[in-house]
Amino acid sequence: MERELRPMDAEQLREHAHKMVDFIADYYKTIENFPVLSQVEPGYLQKLLPDSAPNQPEGLQNVLDDVKSKILPGVTHWQSPNYFAYYPSNSSIAGFLGEMLSAGINMVGFSWITSPAATELEIIVLDWLGKMLKLPEEFLSSGQGGGVIQGTASEAVLVVLLAARDKVLRRVGKDSLKKLVAYGSDQTHSALQKACQIAGVHPENCRLLKTDSSRSYAISPDLLCEAISHDISVGLIPFFLCATVGTTSSTAVDPLLALGKIAKSNGIWFHVDAAYAGSACICPEYRCYIDGVEEADSFNMNAHKWFLTNFDCSALWVKDRNALIQSLSTNPEFLKNKASQANMVVDYKDWQIPLGRRFRSLKLWMVLRLYGVENLQCYIRNHINLAKYFEGLVAGDTRFEVVASRIFSLVCFRLLPPDNNEDHGNKLNHDLLDAANSTGKIFISHTVLSGKYILRFAVGAPLTEERHVTAAWKVLQDEASALLGSL
Amino acid sequence: MERELRPMDAEQLREHAHKMVDFIADYYKTIENFPVLSQVEPGYLQKLLPDSAPNQPEGLQNVLDDVKSKILPGVTHWQSPNYFAYYPSNSSIAGFLGEMLSAGINMVGFSWITSPAATELEIIVLDWLGKMLKLPEEFLSSGQGGGVIQGTASEAVLVVLLAARDKVLRRVGKDSLKKLVAYGSDQTHSALQKACQIAGVHPENCRLLKTDSSRSYAISPDLLCEAISHDISVGLIPFFLCATVGTTSSTAVDPLLALGKIAKSNGIWFHVDAAYAGSACICPEYRCYIDGVEEADSFNMNAHKWFLTNFDCSALWVKDRNALIQSLSTNPEFLKNKASQANMVVDYKDWQIPLGRRFRSLKLWMVLRLYGVENLQCYIRNHINLAKYFEGLVAGDTRFEVVASRIFSLVCFRLLPPDNNEDHGNKLNHDLLDAANSTGKIFISHTVLSGKYILRFAVGAPLTEERHVTAAWKVLQDEASALLGSL
Known part of the structure; x- marks a missing residue:
């Protein structure tokens, strides 16, 4: 017997969407517990999901459990306060409501x-x-x-x-x-x-x-x-x-x-x-x-x-x-x-x-409307100040150099090769990027400028505060010490 | 003094998003109260909104009130059960949650x-x-x-x-x-x-x-x-x-x-x-x-x-x-x-x-996952059956003809020109489309096939039931009678 699907019943929408709101709010509450850069291996999800769509409907709780146990480990958390890669991709309450x-x-x-x-x-x-x-x-x-x-x-x-x-x-x-x-x-x-x-x-x-x-x-x-x-x-x-x-x-x-x-x-x-x-x-x-x-x-x-x-x-x-x-x-x-x-x-x-x-x-x-012009200006200025703060931290450690002038909220920097060998410098910074991102504590990305491998630290995630920048710098310093010590 | 914006605070997200869920669920509950095709005039919104963004933040309730009073009248309600234009663009609880x-x-x-x-x-x-x-x-x-x-x-x-x-x-x-x-x-x-x-x-x-x-x-x-x-x-x-x-x-x-x-x-x-x-x-x-x-x-x-x-x-x-x-x-x-x-x-x-x-x-x-293959098949079949039902209604009224064979959930039809004058027929159907859409009770669209102006009745909105198709047909019949009576 074919029973009728009611895919847009208002009361079921209300019930299920309230559940999803809590799921998402809880995600933001715990977002710092995840590794920022997903640490899964290529092909991980195929091993966890069936080969074909189910014939019969499944319950929402089942799906949410799968999101938690199977999807989120494969997510790179762009909204994490410890995300400093590429450029930010802001979420906000207002944007989400929209x-x-x-x-x-x-x-x-x-x-x-x-x-x-x-x-x-x-x-x-x-x-x-x-x-x-x-x-x-x-x-x-x-x-x-x-x-x-x-x-x-x-x-x-x-x-x-x-x-x-x-x-x-x-x-x-x-x-x-x-x-x-x-x-x-x-x-x-x-x-x-x-x-x-x-x-x-x-x-x-x-x-x-x-x-x-x-x-x-x-x-x-x-x-x-x-x-x-x-x-x-x-x-x-x-x-x-x-x-x-x-x-x-x-x-x-x-x-x-x-x-x-x-x-x-x-x-x-x-x-x-x-x-x-x-x-x-x-x-x-x-x-x-x-x-x-x-x-x-x-x-x-x-x-x-x-x-x-x-x-x-x-x-x-x-x-x-x-x-x-x-x-x-x-x-x-x-x-x-x-x-x-x-x-x-x-x-x-x-x-x-x-x-x-x-x-x-x-x-x-x-x-x-929900933020207003002045708040948005403050928001931008706050990130730029955090980037200045990070720039200062880098400048204060003679093992590093700031590369290119910082204008907005991106700091380009690198670990100086101790032997002045630029090829070595590129490998060193590549390894530092890898090491830092592998901790799961931060995610940064890189570029190449004038042939040099450069690390990019882009402030701009909505949840980032000074303490996150401080902690990120400590991760980078620690990984640099480990790399330099093993040379 | 610049106060700090907290654009992704988890608890505020929870509170505001729950409000938005209720707003949207209420929208679906009352969706049949709106004219399906928006009846506003070009430029209506510029008269209702200020010329520039606010400097200071506004409250969510303000914005939701504006959505109700200023935005929704300008929305053409694709999710209305009385929407039969173009092709459907389905919303569903599962899709919305996704x-x-x-x-x-x-x-x-x-x-x-x-x-x-x-x-x-x-x-x-x-x-x-x-x-x-x-x-x-x-x-x-x-x-x-x-x-x-x-x-x-x-x-x-x-x-x-x-x-x-x-x-x-x-x-x-x-x-x-x-x-x-x-x-x-x-x-x-x-x-x-x-x-x-x-x-x-x-x-x-x-x-x-x-x-x-x-x-x-x-x-x-x-x-x-x-x-x-x-x-x-x-x-x-x-x-x-x-x-x-x-x-x-x-x-x-x-x-x-x-x-x-x-x-x-x-x-x-x-x-x-x-x-x-x-x-x-x-x-x-x-x-x-x-x-x-x-x-x-x-x-x-x-x-x-x-x-x-x-x-x-x-x-x-x-x-x-x-x-x-x-x-x-x-x-x-x-x-x-x-x-x-x-x-x-x-x-x-x-x-x-x-x-x-x-x-x-x-x-x-x-x-x-939330619907499963069998339900999705039933969903499709149900719409096709509703289109068949509409096709039968058209065929049962000698003033109309079904044009082109119905295969899926679209019925192409037209009002026959009483004088067999095809130019007159095109104007008549154009007027019927206008008249029907102007009631706000349904929204259908048109095409031209072999030079003839044809009306398109596409079943496929998730909320559409047989009673909506019956009512839509009555609107079309009534408007046709009025048009033919005034000739």
Whole structure:
């Protein structure tokens, strides 16, 4: 006999979701008990789960028990106060509540009509955030531009690169795709190369200008000018420049104003990737790092990194929304409706790669309202102060050196090779990273700058306090002592 | 004085999230009180919200009050039992719990190391689902293929089109991009055209073969053969074919086996888009509709449509995962780690457009475990029976006709023009759609088939019962009577 499934019974939803709330709150209560970096071996989970889905339903408690015993050991705890790897990916109560509400309403907001509130709230909160960042008016919805929530910075750079590609190809003809050249630096996020690859820009036409420590790994405007001149002289067509405010390796800040002027005089689309550091620019004292953004055609900042908005929520502003729409719009019969046909509304499907989209503005709205601007500024400043504190600890131990200048909440540092042998230095720091992460007490990551293997200590998890930074430094010192002692 | 923000305090999380659970459960309890299709005017929300974010924090109750009074009126209620538009986008308790847990853990699973459980659970549940669909072994993770969760079917077709593009360009040289030809039909989802546009395939080389009622709007293998032969004869290079099982307009099913053989003999990547109807194929009696999938290179089904998994969760399987990885991988220094470098693990960042990714497998896992295969089959059958019931109601009213054969849970129908004037018929049905949706009692959508404006009644919301279908039909009959009476 087939009994009826009631998959959305309100009272069962209430009962089960309350259980899940307690499960998650308990997780946060005990989050420091887990190794930050999961210590499982590849393939661990296949040994613990059956080969196929169950025919009959199982109880929630069973599943939660499995989450505890089988899933959580395989989780790397990004929300742990002892997480200092990559860049943070903030969760917050407000962001979490926004995710819950979005999942509860569960609408698919491709066009305005499919939930006017989703589109309109997104326009409004991106204007709010744009004003907090003091972006030029042209990026706000009142003019020809506007903001949109993308999933990630990779999608943000892709959609504007496509808009730039098509804008120039409309002028020079689509057979010229092979002539298009995009510019970034060897510090630009790999998303630029991936976007070029997706868009059909030839890989050898994706110029990653060399940077070095003399300019703190920022792009040299002179080098850019030379590259552009050379490319034009051989018949290529410069079309896209990606500058970064806060590179992934070392938070380098490209000189926006100078680069923007070069881009403008060459008819190049100028995109600014401030995925990580953009959040800091809501503080007046850090706003200078995006001075020059007025020269940009597009600007991106990930609210899901260091801005308490659960992943994913990547804010993108453009000055010319029509350029995006011309590249990305589709208009099949089954989606036609009065409001869209009359051009009275924004249909965000035409600003992004996918058709469907979640109600992501809810979580950003809740973050802004439940915390308020001043609290958010304090939140950023607190992390930067903790990074300064860590920097001081490193500087106070002569066995280490701070590498590259600390600007925001990332400290790049390394253990000095006792014999001044750089090859040895790289292995030593690699081993230190491994040793520290294997303790389970902290998780940090690395990069390579000027051929040197560098450790990255990124402060930014919402639960991190000074005591966690102190303890992390002790782990690093202890592991360094052990390594150096065994030499 | 700057007071400290505690954005992830476990006890405050518990308290506020319990409040949100009740808010959402109450929403589901009263969901039938809302107009299904939001009745607000464009720009309504800007009038209700301030121009900028608050400086000081606001209380949760304030925000929830605003959700009730300002946001919900602008929501189109996809979860309403009276929602019959487009295709469904299922929410369920299990899916919702999975979203909560994913948002709670809030990790970013680009590489295996960033949470081994996220990658491994995804591999496992896509194997489970692949087995439920009786996909050929080659699509499972044990061989050269495997499954991956994409955000949407648009992203699924894009990533495989990119893999196909690069595979052929590696052979013929990248300057041949302009010669590549992709095939679909005038019923294929607009995502194919958008993918071609993004990938730099020339728009005139995206062939949308004509379909008609004689083949129930399915692709004719003969037409495809002709098109391919002609394209080859003029020096073009056929590289991609997208077939659909359950088209968006009318649930047409393309003949996979015949198309697949043509694709194979021409070295064309064969993608099957079963975004909507794939869910039905977990029932033995509907599995026949994907017979021939063994000829495909890739297969896609949206668990977020009709499979109780909250949006977004689009399941994609490929036979050759290396083709995806060759197109989409990046390997920047800052992401390098032992497990990835040793090739011991899957890094799903290389199977998709974005870098970051959510823990989406949790919700699919919870749906499969909390409901079980048999319940899920019953769930599908129940909706199909409700669609049959609606089809019978339409057939019983001589003023209407059922258009195109009903296969799954979508009924295409229209009001017959009393004067046999087809132009009049189109306006009449357009007006009927408007009138019915304006009541707020139901939401249906439309398409155009063979020049005729057709109404679509898609059963599939989790709360829909027979009484809702009966009531919807009464709304349509009443509005039809009013329209016909006023002629």
